[in-house]
Structure formats: structure tokens, C-alpha cells
Amino acid sequence: MTGIGILGTGAHVPDRVVSNDEAAAEAGVDDAWVVRKTAIRERRWAAPGQATSDLAAAAGRAALRSAGITAADLSVIIVATSTPDRPQPPTAAYVQHLLGAVDAAAFDVNAVCSGEVFALAAAEGVLRRRGGCALVIGADVYSRILNPADRRTVVLFGDGAGAMVLGLKGGARVRDISAHTFGELSSLIEVPAGGSRQPVDRAALDAGLQFFTMDGRAVRAFVEDRLPLLTKQFLHESGVGPGDVAHFVPHQANGVMLDAVFAELALPRATMHLTLTRYGNTGAASIPITLAEAARSGAFRPGDLILLAGFGGGMAVGFALVEW
Incomplete structure (x- = not known):
């Protein structure tokens, strides 16, 4: 047992609805192709000037209302994101200021689309030390780093934020958390430029290295090969049988792929919850939004x-088991 509970949840997505045809306008595919390949029908993209911290703060406010607490009750804010406002400072610092949570420590976690689960594990450690409540937010604005001509990526992603308020007492109990990283496969998903290894200079921009890239076939093979085995291992180590799981909330990567994975998991009583048809893949936000x-x-x-x-x-792969 982790000893933490979810006291409230919240979510926020931008107002702008982007159809498949609009998202794929420069990618050479149409709505029928996108639906057949991904089951995504639309997504939300941030407005000009709207940053990850803006979405994160809005989701955080919703979670605070759900939990019945104020920002003054927070001891820590953790933002899981791979699309920060800036390389530094942490996006969580902006969120802390926007919420007025003056007593809360604030930092980011980057485990890309597994970030919310990794952030849950980090929040547990902080709460055991400091007490109080934690606000854990998954937030991403992928529309800013997509290559509009790359059909493998531009049609998949949307922008949004989801949040959880955590405490040591009460709420839906987080019974177990597990996290894994397979660093030898880190090149399968990346933004090549923008860090210390490859700054964003003129050569990088000319080569399009500022855009998100993904080896879609290799990623799908990884998920279909590894996720079922790791899931079964996690449930076994948690003392839970497949028939005990009532709900499955996965990262909202691709609906067609998730249908195949869910069938392989063989969770006979579980309902799989999907929001990707309306929001697309929202990165670290997808689990808390759903x-x-x-x-x-x-x-x-x-x-x-x-x-x-x-x-x-x-x-990265992360699991959490929650008893509502």
C-alpha cells in the first residue's frame, strides 16, 4: 500500500476543436484514414499565447474544487510534462504562481506519456516527508512541436491537462505504483533539438530537428510486446487477479492499438475508458483527463x-492501482 489517496480530480482542454481533415491538411491523408488507423476523430489545440502552464493551472483549479481544498493547503505541486513552457524554470513554478500556492514546493517530471504515474510516485515521497496535500498535473501542448507534414505524428496529438489532488488520509486509495524505463530504446520517441546535445540553431531548424519524431511501428511493437507482460506482472506483485480489475485507464495513444492490447490483457470484468476519440493523444495529460x-x-x-x-x-512504462 502506498498510503496516499486521490482526494479530487480535474481536467481542462483548449476551446479550439481541430478536425482530422484540418490536422492532416499538409500530411496527405484524410479523415477516413485517421479514423481507420487511430480511432481519433478530433482533438483540441491550444490558442496562440496559451502555454502548458495555463492548461495545467486550469486543471489544477478544477481538481482543487473537486477535493474541496484551496491552494493554501498544498505542500507540493508536480507537473508531468514533456512540453514545458520553457526549458527552465520548471513549468510547475509558473503553475504555483498562477494558483497562488505560495507554500508549495514545485517541480516538473518528464517521463513523457508515462509522466503522471511517475509523478504519483514522486508525490508519495514528498507527502510522507512534508504532509499536507499534493497537486499532480499531467499537461502537454504537443501542437507546438508537431511537423504538419508528418502523418505519423500530426494527426495523433492534442493539447490538454489533467490533475489529481493527493493526500495521506481519505480519498480513493492508491494501492500500488510501479515504474520501468527501457533507456536502450530512447531513440524511438524524441525531439532531437532543443537540449545540450543539439541546440536549436539554424542547421537544426533547417533539418526540422525541433519537431517531435516517432518510429510508429517500433513503438507499437514495444507496446504490444511489453505492456501485456508488464501489466500481468504488476497485478501479480500487487496481489490482484485479472478478474478483480473493474476499470482500465490507459495512456490514450491510439485507439486501434489499445483495442488489441486490451484484448491481450484479458481483464474479464474491466471497462476500458477512452477519451482519445475527442481529444487525441494528450501526452502526460491523457491518463488524468480520462x-x-x-x-x-x-x-x-x-x-x-x-x-x-x-x-x-x-x-517508459508506469502503472498505478487505485481502489475507489
């Missing part, structure tokens, strides 16, 4: 076991 929407709809009942599963760049 959890918040399912909670708001009344999908969860007391005692239900919810399996969260993140996977993405790194390659």
Missing part, C-alpha cells in the same frame, strides 16, 4: 479497482 472524465460521469463505484497504465518515450 480518469477525471470517468469519475465525473459516475463510472466508478466504491471499492472498484482501477488500473492506470502509462507508456511512452524513454521508453
Whole structure:
């Protein structure tokens, strides 16, 4: 048992709805192709001047309202993102200021699309030391780093933020957390330029190295080969059988791929929750957005076991088991 509980959830997505045809305008594919390959029908993209911290703060406010607390009750804010406002300072510092959480420590976690689960693990450690409440936010604005001509990526991603308020007492109990990284596969998903190894200079811009890149076939093979085995291992180590899981909330990567993975997991009683048809792949935001929407709809009942599963760049995989 981790000893932490989810006291409230929240989510926020931009107002702008982007159709498949609009997203794919320069990529040489159409709506039918995108739906057939991904099951995504639309996504939200941030407005000009709207940054990751703006979405994160809005989701954080929603989670605070859900939990019935104020920003003054927070001891830490953790933002899981791979699209920060700036390389530094941490996006969480901007969120702390926007929320007025003056007593909260604030830092970022980057485990790409698994970031929310990794941030849950980090929050547990801070809460055990400092007490109080933690605000853990997954937030990404991928629309700013997509190559509009790359059909492998531009049609997949949307922007958004999802949040959880955590505490040591009460709430939906986080029974177990597990995280894995397969660094030998880190080149499968990356933004080549923008760091110390490859600055964004004229040569990088001319080569398009500022854009997000992904080896889609290799990523899918990784997910379909590794995720079922790692999931079964996690449940076994948590003392939970496949038939005990009532809900499956995965990273919202690709609906067609998730259908195949869910069938392989063989969770006979579980409902898989998807928001990707409307929001696309929102990176680290996808799990908390989906959890918040399912909670708001009344999908969860007391005692239900919810399996969260993140996977993405790194390659990173993270699981959390929540008892509602």
C-alpha cells in the first residue's frame, strides 16, 4: 500500500476543436484514414499565447474544487510534462504562481506519456516527508512541436491537462505504483533539438530537428510486446487477479492499438475508458483527463479497482492501482 489517496480530480482542454481533415491538411491523408488507423476523430489545440502552464493551472483549479481544498493547503505541486513552457524554470513554478500556492514546493517530471504515474510516485515521497496535500498535473501542448507534414505524428496529438489532488488520509486509495524505463530504446520517441546535445540553431531548424519524431511501428511493437507482460506482472506483485480489475485507464495513444492490447490483457470484468476519440493523444495529460472524465460521469463505484497504465518515450512504462 502506498498510503496516499486521490482526494479530487480535474481536467481542462483548449476551446479550439481541430478536425482530422484540418490536422492532416499538409500530411496527405484524410479523415477516413485517421479514423481507420487511430480511432481519433478530433482533438483540441491550444490558442496562440496559451502555454502548458495555463492548461495545467486550469486543471489544477478544477481538481482543487473537486477535493474541496484551496491552494493554501498544498505542500507540493508536480507537473508531468514533456512540453514545458520553457526549458527552465520548471513549468510547475509558473503553475504555483498562477494558483497562488505560495507554500508549495514545485517541480516538473518528464517521463513523457508515462509522466503522471511517475509523478504519483514522486508525490508519495514528498507527502510522507512534508504532509499536507499534493497537486499532480499531467499537461502537454504537443501542437507546438508537431511537423504538419508528418502523418505519423500530426494527426495523433492534442493539447490538454489533467490533475489529481493527493493526500495521506481519505480519498480513493492508491494501492500500488510501479515504474520501468527501457533507456536502450530512447531513440524511438524524441525531439532531437532543443537540449545540450543539439541546440536549436539554424542547421537544426533547417533539418526540422525541433519537431517531435516517432518510429510508429517500433513503438507499437514495444507496446504490444511489453505492456501485456508488464501489466500481468504488476497485478501479480500487487496481489490482484485479472478478474478483480473493474476499470482500465490507459495512456490514450491510439485507439486501434489499445483495442488489441486490451484484448491481450484479458481483464474479464474491466471497462476500458477512452477519451482519445475527442481529444487525441494528450501526452502526460491523457491518463488524468480520462480518469477525471470517468469519475465525473459516475463510472466508478466504491471499492472498484482501477488500473492506470502509462507508456511512452524513454521508453517508459508506469502503472498505478487505485481502489475507489
